[in-house]
Amino acid sequence: xxxxxxxxxxxxxxxxxVVSAQAAIRSFFDNDARQLWGALDWVxxxxxxxxxxxxxxxxxxxxLAGWAHDRTxxxx
Numbered sequence: 001x002x003x004x005x006x007x008x009x010x011x012x013x014x015x016x017x018v019v020s021a022q023a024a025i026r027s028f029f030d031n032d033a034r035q036l037w038g039a040l041d042w043v044x045x046x047x048x049x050x051x052x053x054x055x056x057x058x059x060x061x062x063x064l065a066g067w068a069h070d071r072t073x074x075x076x
Contacts, residue, residue, distance in 0.1 A: 013061045
């Protein structure tokens with residue numbers, strides 16, 4: 001993959017991190033709200049299950065962005 005491709009993957013990872021972390025934090029203040037426009041309504045476990053899914057998505061975004069950042073540095 002080219003340096004531009006890794007940069008695109010890094011951007012996707014950062015956006016995933018920001019969106020899911022914001023939704024996880026907002027769920028602490030409003031437990032009854034539909035997080036991410038109802039995209040996680042299918043997750044079993046109610047509020048706790050949705051919070052766990054958001055935390056997993058946040059961690060996946062961090063790992064994806066970090067991996068792409070390391071690959072970009074190697075290409076330089």
